Amino acid sequence: MEFNPNTHVFKSPKVHTIIKEAIDFLNRTSAYQLPPPEPFIGTGVYCLYYFGNFDLYKKFACLDITKCTQPIYVGKAVPKGWRTARTGSESDSTLYGRLREHGRSISQGAGLDIKDFKCRFMILKGDESNMITIVEAALIRKYKPLWNTVVDGFGNHDPGSGRYDQAKSEWDVLHPGRTWAEKLRGKSPDLEEVKAKIRKALK
Amino acid sequence: MEFNPNTHVFKSPKVHTIIKEAIDFLNRTSAYQLPPPEPFIGTGVYCLYYFGNFDLYKKFACLDITKCTQPIYVGKAVPKGWRTARTGSESDSTLYGRLREHGRSISQGAGLDIKDFKCRFMILKGDESNMITIVEAALIRKYKPLWNTVVDGFGNHDPGSGRYDQAKSEWDVLHPGRTWAEKLRGKSPDLEEVKAKIRKALK
Numbered sequence: 001m002e003f004n005p006n007t008h009v010f011k012s013p014k015v016h017t018i019i020k021e022a023i024d025f026l027n028r029t030s031a032y033q034l035p036p037p038e039p040f041i042g043t044g045v046y047c048l049y050y051f052g053n054f055d056l057y058k059k060f061a062c063l064d065i066t067k068c069t070q071p072i073y074v075g076k077a078v079p080k081g082w083r084t085a086r087t088g089s090e091s092d093s094t095l096y097g098r099l100r101e102h103g104r105s106i107s108q109g110a111g112l113d114i115k116d117f118k119c120r121f122m123i124l125k126g127d128e129s130n131m132i133t134i135v136e137a138a139l140i141r142k143y144k145p146l147w148n149t150v151v152d153g154f155g156n157h158d159p160g161s162g163r164y165d166q167a168k169s170e171w172d173v174l175h176p177g178r179t180w181a182e183k184l185r186g187k188s189p190d191l192e193e194v195k196a197k198i199r200k201a202l203k
Numbered sequence: 204m205e206f207n208p209n210t211h212v213f214k215s216p217k218v219h220t221i222i223k224e225a226i227d228f229l230n231r232t233s234a235y236q237l238p239p240p241e242p243f244i245g246t247g248v249y250c251l252y253y254f255g256n257f258d259l260y261k262k263f264a265c266l267d268i269t270k271c272t273q274p275i276y277v278g279k280a281v282p283k284g285w286r287t288a289r290t291g292s293e294s295d296s297t298l299y300g301r302l303r304e305h306g307r308s309i310s311q312g313a314g315l316d317i318k319d320f321k322c323r324f325m326i327l328k329g330d331e332s333n334m335i336t337i338v339e340a341a342l343i344r345k346y347k348p349l350w351n352t353v354v355d356g357f358g359n360h361d362p363g364s365g366r367y368d369q370a371k372s373e374w375d376v377l378h379p380g381r382t383w384a385e386k387l388r389g390k391s392p393d394l395e396e397v398k399a400k401i402r403k404a405l406k
Binding site: 003005007008009010011012014015016017018019021022025026029030032036037038040041042044121122123124125127128130131133134137138 | 208210211212215218220221225228232235240241243245247324325326327328330331333334336337340
């Protein structure tokens with residue numbers, strides 16, 4: 001029997017439909033300041049939006065959240081252990097935790113004001129939790145958010161003691177102040193180069 | 204306005220349907236010895252099946268590939284850079300590369316014979332490439348393959364020079380012989396404990 005790789009290609013028109021449905025759903029949810037008003041249980045996908053006057057981001061900033069769907073950052077919170085078929089805990093609040101952590105990063109980062117940010121989020125649980133990664137990837141491809149595709153490092157975590165020999169990220173050079181990032185001792189990216197990269201991307 | 208997390212929960216019946224379609228499709232594709240007869244372009248998901256007599260795996264082994272859908276290992280090959288919205292290369296042959304690498308691992312691993320293995324694979328490209336992770340996760344949840352959920356380390360790569368102070372994986376203790384794994388100098392898992400774990404899992 002002849003070997004034909006084409007007989008192994010899986011196609012389904014439902015894929016495109018479901019990603020579109022999910023993004024439309026997210027764009028219709030309420031937007032909140034960071035963090036959302038109350039802690040909640042759930043994993044899923046979120047978008048952060050910027051409404052401020054930071055010079056480099058002006059071209060990018062939203063004016064009206066009811067119409068704005070262009071995020072500055074897209075992220076996800078996946079159930080713990082989901083890759084190894086362990087069942088996710090029903091009390092997993094990592095999505096809220098991520099949003100709270102982002103709020104803290106923004107509050108500490110120079111040049112940014114937490115009041116200039118809003119977030120939307122979408123909880124994906126059960127079978128739908130399988131879609132977290134594909135919806136996040138589709139959002140990033142669709143909107144190419146600045147802090148996902150141009151400025152690196154916003155979503156980084158404290159590497160922990162013993163690992164502070166790493167370099168600061170581009171985000172931390174641009175918005176210095178995160179407690180843990182200030183401890184990093186590696187050679188930082190050049191601020192002017194980071195700025196030039198943003199200007200080029202937003203041109 | 205009251206904060207209600209339930210208004211942020213996205214549900215779609217299409218998710219379940221599409222995962223099922225993909226698994227059914229995979230189970231109907233032709234099975235091959237490792238590696239498949241010719242190199243091919245594509246990313247996607249694959250299953251490895253075992254037909255041999257390795258004592259610990261007997262309860263688990265397949266008899267007839269035309270009927271057997273219980274894999275010993277499930278894996279994926281995702282497009283390079285897919286998480287950062289960079290477009291995947293159309294000449295990406297990582298799926299074939301993974302299967303070839305697995306063939307090499309099995310050939311070198313003591314107690315295993317490459318002739319006792321077969322593989323099925325499914326190419327997912329374009330929009331469908333977003334599904335690679337969810338289909339892999341669903342296959343692992345459905346079949347709980349031994350080398351994904353009980354014996355750790357089959358899918359590991361050569362950590363590279365300067366990192367051989369790591370410990371061997373459970374798989375490498377059970378099937379010693381992989382060239383790079385033999386260089387590892389960390390404290391290995393105990394062989395009898397690994398065996399006991401498998402016996403318990405297959406009971």
